[in-house]
Amino acid sequence: MGVVTVFLYVLIAALVIGNALLFFVRNRLPAAEPLSVNQAAPVLAVPQDGAVPSLKPLEFKVELAHRRIQELERSFAALKASGGHLDTSVLRKLEKLDSFKSTAEAELVAMKEIITELQNGGGHMKASGSVDSGKGSISETELRRLIYRSSSP
Numbered sequence: 001m002g003v004v005t006v007f008l009y010v011l012i013a014a015l016v017i018g019n020a021l022l023f024f025v026r027n028r029l030p031a032a033e034p035l036s037v038n039q040a041a042p043v044l045a046v047p048q049d050g051a052v053p054s055l056k057p058l059e060f061k062v063e064l065a066h067r068r069i070q071e072l073e074r075s076f077a078a079l080k081a082s083g084g085h086l087d088t089s090v091l092r093k094l095e096k097l098d099s100f101k102s103t104a105e106a107e108l109v110a111m112k113e114i115i116t117e118l119q120n121g122g123g124h125m126k127a128s129g130s131v132d133s134g135k136g137s138i139s140e141t142e143l144r145r146l147i148y149r150s151s152s153p
Helices: 002-029 054-083 090-120 142-148
Strands: none
Touching: none
16 A cells, blocks of 8 residues: 555544544533524514614714704805805705705615515516517527527528
8 A cells, every 4th residue: 555545544534533523522512602503583672762773873874964964954054044155066066965865765765665565566576678578479580680680591
């Protein structure tokens, strides 16, 4: 036998012995943490104020953003009331903010509609613009023309 073969036999024997030791040691020691990762998350009790603890940082950020927007609106209202002139770059930024706000609101409404449709529709959506719209199948020559952009059969 060659040196490589002896080395492989020793390696296999060491792996078998190590596996057996792990099997016996693991059964004796109580598990501090569950071995399975796919367990259901524990049900958290919702606090009285309705806030989930994991969402508090997000709620804080949203509240902070609302406060900042209100402060900016108050300062611009005071500036306009006093007759001050706004810079064109500030006006451009305000227009961009307004367009973003309207776009975001439209997207939120669309997302809410999609979510309610998914919840009511059983979790699947109807495909829009399906290939076969009831007009029958495409002939082989038509399919070949569409794929290869040629008129030859």
